[in-house]
Amino acid sequence: xxxxxxxxxxxxxxxxxxxxxxxxxxxxxxxxxxxxxxxxxxxxxxxxxxxxxxxxxxxxxxxxxxxxxxxxxxxxxxxxxxxxxxxxxxxxxxxxxxxxxx
Amino acid sequence: xxxxxxxxxxxxxxxxxxxxxxxxxxxxxxxxxxxxxxxxxxxxxxxxxxxxxxxxxxxxxxxxxxxxxxxxxxxxxxxxxxxxxxxxxxxxxxxxxxxxxxxxxxxxxxxxxxxxxxxxxxxxxxxxxxxxxxxxxxxxxxxxxxxxxxxxxxxxxxxxxxxxxxxxxxxxxxxxxxxxxxxxxxxxxxxxxxxxxxxxxxxxxxxxxxxxxxxxxxxxxxxxxxxxxxxxxxxxxxxxxxxxxxxxxxxxxxxxxxxxxxxxxxxxxxxxxxxxxxxxxxxxxxxxxxxxxxxxxxxxxxxxxxxxxxxxxxxxxxxxxxxxxxxxxxxxxxxxxxxxxxxxxxxxxxxxxxxxxxxxxxxxxxxxxxxxxxxxxxxxxxxxxxxxxxxxxxxxxxxxxxxxxxxxxxxxxxxxxxxxxxxxxxxxxxxxxxxxxxxxxxxxxxxxxxxxxxxxxxxxxxxxxxxxxxxxxxxxxxxxxxxxxxxxxxxxxxxxxxxxxxxxxxxxxxxxxxxxxxxxxxxxxxxxxxxxxxxxxxxxxxxxxxxxxxxxxxxxxxxxxxxxxxxxxxxxxxxxxxxxxxxxxxxxxxxxxxxxxxxxxxxxxxxxxxxxxxxxxxxxxxxxxxxxx
Numbered sequence: 001x002x003x004x005x006x007x008x009x010x011x012x013x014x015x016x017x018x019x020x021x022x023x024x025x026x027x028x029x030x031x032x033x034x035x036x037x038x039x040x041x042x043x044x045x046x047x048x049x050x051x052x053x054x055x056x057x058x059x060x061x062x063x064x065x066x067x068x069x070x071x072x073x074x075x076x077x078x079x080x081x082x083x084x085x086x087x088x089x090x091x092x093x094x095x096x097x098x099x100x101x102x
Numbered sequence: 103x104x105x106x107x108x109x110x111x112x113x114x115x116x117x118x119x120x121x122x123x124x125x126x127x128x129x130x131x132x133x134x135x136x137x138x139x140x141x142x143x144x145x146x147x148x149x150x151x152x153x154x155x156x157x158x159x160x161x162x163x164x165x166x167x168x169x170x171x172x173x174x175x176x177x178x179x180x181x182x183x184x185x186x187x188x189x190x191x192x193x194x195x196x197x198x199x200x201x202x203x204x205x206x207x208x209x210x211x212x213x214x215x216x217x218x219x220x221x222x223x224x225x226x227x228x229x230x231x232x233x234x235x236x237x238x239x240x241x242x243x244x245x246x247x248x249x250x251x252x253x254x255x256x257x258x259x260x261x262x263x264x265x266x267x268x269x270x271x272x273x274x275x276x277x278x279x280x281x282x283x284x285x286x287x288x289x290x291x292x293x294x295x296x297x298x299x300x301x302x303x304x305x306x307x308x309x310x311x312x313x314x315x316x317x318x319x320x321x322x323x324x325x326x327x328x329x330x331x332x333x334x335x336x337x338x339x340x341x342x343x344x345x346x347x348x349x350x351x352x353x354x355x356x357x358x359x360x361x362x363x364x365x366x367x368x369x370x371x372x373x374x375x376x377x378x379x380x381x382x383x384x385x386x387x388x389x390x391x392x393x394x395x396x397x398x399x400x401x402x403x404x405x406x407x408x409x410x411x412x413x414x415x416x417x418x419x420x421x422x423x424x425x426x427x428x429x430x431x432x433x434x435x436x437x438x439x440x441x442x443x444x445x446x447x448x449x450x451x452x453x454x455x456x457x458x459x460x461x462x463x464x465x466x467x468x469x470x471x472x473x474x475x476x477x478x479x480x481x482x483x484x485x486x487x488x489x490x491x492x493x494x495x496x497x498x499x500x501x502x503x504x505x506x507x508x509x510x511x512x513x514x515x516x517x518x519x520x521x522x523x524x525x526x527x528x529x530x531x532x533x534x535x536x537x538x539x540x541x542x543x544x545x546x547x548x549x550x551x552x553x554x555x556x557x558x559x560x561x562x563x564x565x566x567x568x569x570x571x572x573x574x575x576x577x578x579x580x581x582x583x584x585x586x587x588x589x590x591x592x593x594x595x596x597x598x599x600x601x602x603x604x605x606x607x608x609x610x611x612x613x614x615x616x617x618x619x620x621x622x623x624x625x626x627x628x629x630x631x632x633x634x635x636x637x638x639x640x641x642x643x644x645x646x647x648x649x650x651x652x653x654x655x656x657x658x659x660x661x662x663x664x665x666x667x668x669x670x671x672x673x674x675x676x677x678x679x680x681x682x683x684x685x686x687x688x689x690x691x692x693x694x695x696x697x698x699x700x701x702x703x704x705x706x707x708x709x710x711x712x713x714x715x716x717x718x719x720x721x722x723x724x725x726x727x728x729x730x731x
Contacts, residue, residue: 021717025710033709098707 009050016043028093030085034078041071103154104166107185110147110193111232113140118225121218130217134208137221141201141228148193151185160187161595165238172241177297182238184301188596191431192235192363199355199438200228202566206446207347209563210453220260220345227253231356235363240289240299243367247285247324250357251278257352258344270340277337281327288320301367309374318375321368322382329361329415332389336655338412342404346452349404350445354411355438362418362434366427366597373600379423380510386419387517392653394524398531399649402459403448406532410485411441413521414497420514421500424507425600428590432581433496439577440484440493443570447478450567451536453559461535468537471558475537477571482533484574486526486621492578494618497522499583502605502613511602515613522617526624534632583610 016039023036045064052060085092117140121133128136155162163186170180183189204224211217230253234246252275259271289299295313296303309317325331330338341353352358365372365382372379390413397409414437422430451467451474452459468475484491487498501522504515558564581589583605590599605613648654704711 021713024713025717094709 006050006054010047013043013047013050016040016046019043028095030078030082030092030094030097033094034075034082037078038071038075041067103151103158103185104164104183106147106150106152106154107166107183107189107193107236108147108168110144110151110197111183111229111236113143113147114197114225114229114232116140118222118229121222121225125218128218131208131212133218133221134204134211137225138201138204138208140225141197141204144228144232145194145197145201148190148197152190152194155185155187155190160592163187163189163595167238175297177293177299179239179241179299182242183236184238185236186596187593188363188366188431189236191435191593193232195435195438196228196231196235196356199442199570200231200351202569203347203351203355203442203446204228206350206449206563206566207345209560210347210449211345212560216260220257223253223256223260224348224351227257227352227357231360234360239301240292240368243364244282244285244289247328247360248282250352250360251275251282251328254278254341254352254357257348258341260344260348264343266340267343270337270343274337274341277334278327281324281334284320284323284327286320288317288324291317291320311374314371314375315378318372318378321364321371322378322385325361325364325382325419326385327361328364329358329419330389330412331361331385331416331419332392333655335389335393335412336652336659339400339405339408339652342402342408346404346445346449349408350442350449353408354441354445358411358415359418359434359438362415362422362430365419365422366431366593369422369425369427369597372423373425379425381423383420383423383504383514384510386416386421386423387514387521388416389413390416390420390521391517391524394521394528396649396652397528398524399646401461403451403461403464403532403536404445404459406461406528407441407444407448410444410525410529411437413525414441414485417497417500417518417521420518421503421603424503424511424514424603426500426503426603427597428587428593428599429496429499429503429583429603431593431597432589433493433500436484436492436496436574436577439570440481440491440574443477443567443574444481444485446563446567446570447474447481450474450559450563453563454557461532464536473564474558474567477567478533478537480571480574482529484578485529486625487522487617488621488625489618490575490579492574492576494614495578495582498614498617499581499605499610501617502583502610503603505609505613506605507602519613519616519620523620523624526621526626527628528624530625530628531632534628538633 020036020038020040020043023039024033027033027036045067048060048064048067050060052058052064082092085097090097117137120140121128121136124133158164163184165182165184167180167182170178172179204221207220207224211220214220227250230246230249232246234243234250237243237246255271255275255278258274259268261267291313292299292303292309295309323334327334338353338358342349344353365379372382393409393412393416397406397413400406400409414433418430418433418437420430421427421433450471451464454467454471454474455464458464480491484493487493489495501515501518504511504518507514581587583590651657
């Protein structure tokens with residue numbers, strides 16, 4: 001089988017996941033936080049597909065498709081929230097949105 | 103004859119239910135008449151069954167079971183009545199005397215705002231008492247036993263706005279409940295060994311001597327509590343807080359004699375536990391002496407009569423305990439007549455004086471109530487046992503029976519004779535102090551408005567007093583041992599008198615002569631001290647104080663039972679209930695709040711802390727997973 005070994009793919013996947021996680025942890029803009037979440041999900045997707053290919057099994061790719069669907073809906077909800085926050089003239093800062101009461 | 107017994111049992115119940123259900127739709131007088139009618143219907147039923155039994159011959163007692171309401175394995179007990187000589191005799195006494203007393207109540211209770219309740223209770227009591235005496239097995243007897251306790255409680259506490267009446271009712275109920283408990287325990291033992299609560303169980307075959315003694319002791323406990331015998335007697339004097347007709351019916355004529363009935367009814371068992379039976383006789387002797395002594399110094403007219411009731415029931419226990427069941431039952435009957443008479447005569451006096459019960463504050467009674475005075479005199483003479491009044495015939499045969507029963511009997515005989523002297527003394531002290539004062543104020547004294555005086559009252563009060571006066575005179579003539587003994591023969595199929603308690607003629611003669619002489623001596627002393635006022639009453643300070651405190655029985659029970667129980671209760675409240683059950687729930691709540699306040703800090707609302715926890719958790723899980731692998 002051609003191509004680099006699975007370790008490379010997993011390395012890139014872990015790097016993407018870590019980058020995303022760091023973004024979620026340290027950024028305060030909800031848009032960037034959502035973006036970082038997408039990066040985390042895609043890191044996971046990459047690992048799933050790599051394992052799928054390594055195991056010669058389609059199940060991982062189905063998982064990846066499901067994750068993409070989840071990511072899409074999540075972004076819908078997330079962006080909807082951001083718009084709602086903006087409309088109510090609240091700060092776009094996750095640290096200041098620490099209470100459930102608007 | 104069976105139909106008569108059922109009629110007798112159910113008529114008062116119907117009366118009680120009718121009065122209760124009609125409530126204010128019937129007038130207060132109607133309630134009284136309804137109650138009276140129901141008890142007299144019961145009396146008619148009792149007479150019916152009496153004559154039915156007579157025509158069949160008294161050995162042909164009959165059971166009638168309405169239905170079996172308790173069945174467990176081979177044990178079963180039914181709603182069962184028994185018509186036999188003993189039960190018909192009790193039915194006649196209870197419904198006959200009961201009817202007269204309820205009639206008397208119509209006059210006595212007139213004007214009380216809660217007359218209807220009173221008459222419903224009275225009917226309920228008569229029903230309960232009839233259930234007790236008619237029941238065909240011990241379980242139903244216990245039901246009647248408990249019900250008379252309940253109605254007694256309700257009637258003692260009838261004037262519930264008086265704290266003393268409520269306290270007396272509770273005391274009576276608790277004392278009686280103690281007796282009920284020992285009886286119930288005895289029945290458990292009986293069921294365990296014989297699998298039956300029928301009167302006809304053969305106790306000799308099925309029971310070991312220990313078990314027999316236990317059962318007999320349990321029954322004796324019940325009998326002593328109900329009949330106010332030492333040491334369970336303290337409730338009876340206090341029970342005089344109830345209306346006077348209640349004292350006459352429940353605490354003199356019927357309920358308190360139930361213990362004697364119980365001993366006569368279960369005598370086969372007591373005969374196998376002869377020691378316990380002799381204890382019963384000794385208890386009776388002790389009670390008759392102590393009660394006679396205490397009666398000497400009491401100043402409440404009803405309490406004096408109450409102590410004399412205890413004393414007379416002591417005689418009945420003495421007779422029944424020695425095996426002279428017929429004599430005990432005979433005295434029960436004559437006692438019902440003359441003691442109800444004394445109470446009702448006392449009731450006329452109390453009614454006349456508007457509620458005054460202190461014998462030192464009864465001026466002018468002699469002139470105002472001439473008929474009552476005669477009735478009281480008849481009752482007093484019957485109580486002392488002066489021939490030819492009824493008490494003479496019944497009491498002397500008990501005393502004579504004691505003389506026949508070995509050395510133990512002789513001791514009891516001496517005590518009984520002393521009791522006869524005391525009876526004469528305390529009875530006529532009461533009579534002379536109340537009725538024979540010459541210095542009596544002619545008009546109403548200061549503080550007594552003439553409107554408070556009722557005279558001898560309406561005919562509803564006088565008629566029963568008159569009837570009972572006649573009965574108190576002639577009631578004893580149905581038996582004059584050993585010449586003329588129809589009552590003993592009538593009861594023979596049920597309660598045959600033991601051979602040891604059948605005195606010879608000379609013993610009868612000697613006992614009677616001595617008892618009458620001592621009784622008359624008592625009257626003489628009472629006349630000298632209280633009637634003629636020719637001598638000062640001798641005073642022994644210490645003795646008098648002890649007697650006025652009823653020999654400190656109440657104080658003793660207070661110290662032995664009440665105070666330790668209260669102390670223990672307080673200890674448990676402060677040491678156990680308080681810390682464990684009262685403050686614990688509150689502390690649980692507070693502690694939960696404190697912990698929640700600490701945990702709340704974790705919930706910052708900051709996304710990044712959540713993610714950090716999430717990531718840390720995952721990292722820990724991963725590390726653990728790797729390490730364990």
